[in-house]
Amino acid sequence: MTAPYLHLFYPFQSVETAQKLLKACYQKHQIDQFEQKSYNNAYSFIYYVEHGLTYLQQSSNTPTSIRPVLMFYGMVQLIKACLLTVDPCYPESTSVLAHGVSTRKRKKQSYEFLQDEVKVQKNGLFSHFSDKMFHVKQIEGTKYSMRDLLFSIPELETSIKITKNKSPFLAVGKVGDSFIQVPQSILDDYKMTKDRFIQHFQKQTSFVYDSMKEEAFHFNETKQPRSCHYSPLLYNHEKSTLYIPRKKEQLTFFPEILSHYLLLYNLSMICRYETEWWGELLHTxxxxxxxxxxxxxxxxxxxxxxxxxxxxxxxxxxxCEV
Structure with a gap:
């Protein structure tokens, strides 16, 4: 089995191409010594990509018992390649080499994965790439719950409904449409008036209010999404559909790749250090x-x-269309 989309990285497996693209990036951001730095980083960029693809490819052919570890480190290597495009000095210090988040070292007897959480550390890769790549500042000590992270991934909708009897998001439109329709029922979830919701939604997104039609708010798109992500709306890749989170606090700019990092970090730690619980989960x-x-x-x-x-x-x- 071949992991989807890995072939899209193949053009980057050339020193000449990597150097040319990095140079253009550094010039665009007015980085000093852009040509020298692009030469210095070309091989690192290629090796990060190659290493990341190897991990992800292997994860597609490995048992669930160790799959999260391979997926997490494959993701980390690709993130490092991405970082080199905006941070030519990466890693400038050892403080950015750690994972940047932590989890409970020992799980309680009644432990449930969805009730678990991870905590942001002062330094490390998570805060670094969150800031450098997406301009999202992380606050030390912030905790993220596995439930909230999983409930922000729309492809899981059916599993969440069946196993947890929850519907944490509402469909609002298709990717590429010039407008979206937010059901008026969102007012009950957000506990807002119509005017307050319109103001809040426009502040958090790139959409502007147009009208009310058939019990739904109509908003028009004002600009294309950044870097092929759609936050703070949620994106279902299988259906090319956009969703709005029903939890008001989640309507904030938080690229989904951050959620994947935190979930895979925790699962990879559980694989390695909570072997008994992990084994029971997989086999009972x-x-x-x-x-x-x-x-x-x-x-x-x-x-x-x-x-x-x-x-x-x-x-x-x-x-970036694929």
């Missing part, structure tokens, strides 16, 4: 966590290379 089928985790891993196999390829193409000024 006692928890609905397993179906959500398996579904997430399959979705992430597609969306990680899709998003990171899109980021590179956007940064290099290449059309």
């Amino acid at each position: 089928f006692n928890s609905s966590d397993l179906s959500l985790i398996n579904h997430f891993l399959n979705v992430a196999t597609v969306k990680i290379p899709f998003y990171l390829h899109g980021y590179l193409f956007s940064t290099f000024g290449i059309d």
Whole structure:
């Protein structure tokens, strides 16, 4: 089985191409010594890409018991390649080499994955690439729940409905349409008046209010999404559909690739250090966590290379449609 979208990175496996693209990036951002730095980083860029693709390819042919570890480190290597396009001195210090997040070292007896959380550390890769690539500043000590992270991935909709009896997002339109329709029922979820919601939605997104039609708010798109991601709306890659989160706090700019990083970090740590719980989850089928985790891993196999390829193409000024 071949991991989807990995072939899209093949053009970057050439020193001449990598150097040319990095040079153009550095010139665009007015970085000193752009030509020298592009030469210095060309091989690192290629090796990060090659190493990342190898991990992700192997993860498609490996048992679930170790799959999250391979996926996480494959993702990390591709993120490092992306970082070199905007941070030519990466890694400038050892402080950015750590994962940048932590989790509980010991799980409680009644542990459930969805109730777990990870905490942002002062330094490390997570905060660094979040800031450099997406201009999202992370605050030390911020905690992210696995439930909220999983409930922000629309491809999991069916699994979430069946296993948790929840519908954490609402469909609002198709990618490429010039407008979206937000059901008026969102006012109950957000506990807002019509005017307050319109103001809030316009502030958080690139859409402007047009009218109310058939119990729905109509908003028009004012600009194309950045770097082939659609945050703060949620993107279903399988259906090319956009969704709005029903939890008001989640309508904020948080590229989905950050959620994948945090989920895979925690799963990779569980694989390595919570072997007994992990083994029981995989072999006893006692928890609905397993179906959500398996579904997430399959979705992430597609969306990680899709998003990171899109980021590179956007940064290099290449059309990112696939």
